[in-house]
Amino acid sequence: MTHTIKKTITALCLMILGSILLYNCEPDPDSLGEQLFLNGAAQGKEEAFPVIAYNIDNNDTIRTDAAKLAYGVLGAFDESQFGMQKASYLTQVKLSTYDPDFGTNAQVDSVVLVIKPRFASDSVTTNTVDDNYTYTTAADGAVNAKKVVNTYPALKFGKAKRNLTIKVHEVTTFLKSASDTVKSNASFEFDNTRELGSKVFNGNVSSVAITKDDGGTALFTASTPGIRIPLDKQFFQDKIIAKKDQPELSDASNFIRYLKGLRISVAENDGYLFQFSPNDMEMIMYYKYETTGSTTKTQTSYSFVMGSGNAHIGQYQYLRDNSFKSKLASNMRLYTQGMGGPSIGIKIPESTIIDLKNSYENEKAGIISAKIRLYIDPQWYKTNYPKPSEFTLLRKYVDPSTTGATKVRAGFTNDLLKLGGIPGFTIFKAYDNEANDKHYYDFTVTQSIKEMIEPNSKLETDKTETKYLKIDLGSFEKSPDGTSLVGYKSTTTPYNTTRAVFIGDASNLDNPDRVQLIVTYGTK
Structure with a gap:
């Protein structure tokens, strides 16, 4: 063609x-x-x-598997002509390295899921949140700096001035492969008894920049603005860290049948719909472990694979008059x-x-x-x-x-x-x-x-x-x-x-x- x-x-x-x-x-x-x-x-x-x-x-109904979704949709919107339309999102999670070694007595400090909505890049609000920020670099040590937050409105359809509560749950149905055909009304089970994380989203996304007081040189600039959702660290302690050297973490085939995926949804039935990039999603686990001969634990992080190659599925729900x-x-x-x-x-x-x-x-x-x-x-x-x-x-x-x-x-x-x-x-x-x-x-x-x-x-x-x-x-x-x-x-x-x-x-x-x-x- x-x-x-x-x-x-x-x-x-x-x-x-x-x-x-x-x-x-x-x-x-x-x-x-x-x-x-x-x-x-x-x-x-x-x-x-x-x-x-x-x-x-x-x-x-429409086809909404990974091959059809350059962008995912989250949210809910209810109006008199078309009724209620609600969008949830399911995604597989993969390990960035298999059979990982997390070190001795590893302990999870925190886990964050980052979703990056489409936003109006020409509508920025800049706020200096800390004029007396100290930033430490390997070359210069402690540097006097400013911490600046840039805020942008996410692109939305619906009632823009509303809050949405984003929720994350564990999927309990095998999502198969990224190449499988899936329709938007397909049903997938998830563990509704345990919420892995939630975040109230006010419709705006932010990025942080740290600039040097002397000369204004950029010391740190965050990546694309996003929504950071804190996740249940005990879940990852039990589900990931505790499975070190076990078959569940040995390869991709085992892992996607063990941790089958995440379901991301909103609690409300009215508000707005917004798009985000599935391949730009991030999930990072911050943890510490012991090193031989040291009384201080080493801090590090582990990033999961959320993007291309995973099964991604849009689930759409309608309530019509x-x-x-x-x-x-x-x-x-x-x-x-x-x-x-x-x-x-x-x-x-x-x-x-x-x-x-x-x-x-x-x-x-x-x-x-x-x-x-x-x-x-x-x-x-x-x-x-x-x-x-x-x-x-x-x-x-x-x-x-x-x-x-x-x-x-x-x-x-x-x-x-x-x-x-x-x-x-x-x-x-x-x-x-x-x-x-x-x-x-x-x-x-x-x-x-x-x-x-x-x-x-x-x-x-x-x-x-x-x-x-x-x-x-x-x-x-x-x-x-x-x-x-x-x-x-x-x-x-x-x-x-x-x-x-x-x-x-x-x-x-x-x-x-x-x-x-x-x-x-x-x-x-």
């Missing part, structure tokens, strides 16, 4: 350059279409056509929500296709631009919750090269495949008209519509018709180098915390804000 995207983008760029050199004038509207009419440059007649819009009920299923079925309003909530489906009806084909054949009307327009429900807009800034658009189409069950397939739209690399191209654009309180999104389907009605479209490379589209919250994941998309199944939807309500009501043709196909076309 990556190769196909790169290949089509390269070919299209050559086509555009060639057209400019040959003609040095505006091409026919139906020759290259969307890519030459971006950023409001299109000139032609605009007309609205009806489409069928409907809710897709995903049964509040009894009327929610009925609201989805009515399609009067369209509901979309990340993390397994509903999606929006769009069908291009035969009557619309016939009308467009008639215009093409009888009036020689070539499509310049085609958009699916969705208006935000005014009542939802007034809630002032953050409006979505990420969407995915997929197509379901009939592939004539296959037979049977595989004949109907899903994938990227041809707009994205063929135009994705053109400067200025986007899958969607948001528009706000505060004067008449109109807020809507336009989703690009130019190439998809052209291939339905213009059999000789110069950009057409296959005969696959797109009549069904699916809209989800989230974005397509990019490759590590950022130059291509991983694949149409790789999206941020499993951990996207936003949601939105749009106007549906496809049956009411008198409603100017109903979902429509907006086509701009010109004639030869």
Whole structure:
């Protein structure tokens, strides 16, 4: 798929350059279409056509194993339209060294779990908490310094000014491997009788910096700001230190069946949702041990492996109003929500296709631009919750090269495949008209519509018709180098915390804000 995207983008760029050199004038509207009419440059007649819009009920379930979660989600949020959504997180723990030697008479002093939420790096509050701090270095000994705390607001969706109580428990179900497929509603047992740790989170994260009084040189700068949760040191004394030289600590296979993992959750059922990086989590055990011939115990620490290679699982819980299923079925309003909530489906009806084909054949009307327009429900807009800034658009189409069950397939739209690399191209654009309180999104389907009605479209490379589209919250994941998309199944939807309500009501043709196909076309 990556190769196909790169290949089509390269070919299209050559086509555009060639057209400019040959003609040095505006091409026919139906020759290259969307890519030459971006950023409001299109000139032609605009007309609205009806489409069928409907809710897709995903049964509040989505795949949330390690392969799908670049970020984890914690928290809970309850509001009237979508009900309560609550997110917990399960993770395996591994030893950084197996069959570890903790020394003689090792004793745990403390254990801390560090979670690093996404935060607003441009909204820092700096406080000097100690002007007379003494910092000891190996080179200079005791140095007069200042201890400074930088505080940042975590990025949240929901009621931001609330506290959440983060709790940690031991998982008692084997989590298998990081490559196993797991759904968000999967059940895993945990020891609810013993809380390993808790922390009241006020929505902010902090980092500490220590600077030298003389000259302000940085003596110590903490890593990424995070939430530090103290854990039960006796649990680790019994579970880890006491098992020195035992089979439980001898290798990874034994250990993940012995300490099966941790469950991280919040006590509250309302507040906000926030994202954090699973691979940046830390768990550090601070302990001391005796050394031969010394009466003073040596202080040291041991770090566990929490990141890549471990099983990570997002667990999502929903509590919907009894009327929610009925609201989805009515399609009067369209509901979309990340993390397994509903999606929006769009069908291009035969009557619309016939009308467009008639215009093409009888009036020689070539499509310049085609958009699916969705208006935000005014009542939802007034809630002032953050409006979505990420969407995915997929197509379901009939592939004539296959037979049977595989004949109907899903994938990227041809707009994205063929135009994705053109400067200025986007899958969607948001528009706000505060004067008449109109807020809507336009989703690009130019190439998809052209291939339905213009059999000789110069950009057409296959005969696959797109009549069904699916809209989800989230974005397509990019490759590590950022130059291509991983694949149409790789999206941020499993951990996207936003949601939105749009106007549906496809049956009411008198409603100017109903979902429509907006086509701009010109004639030869």
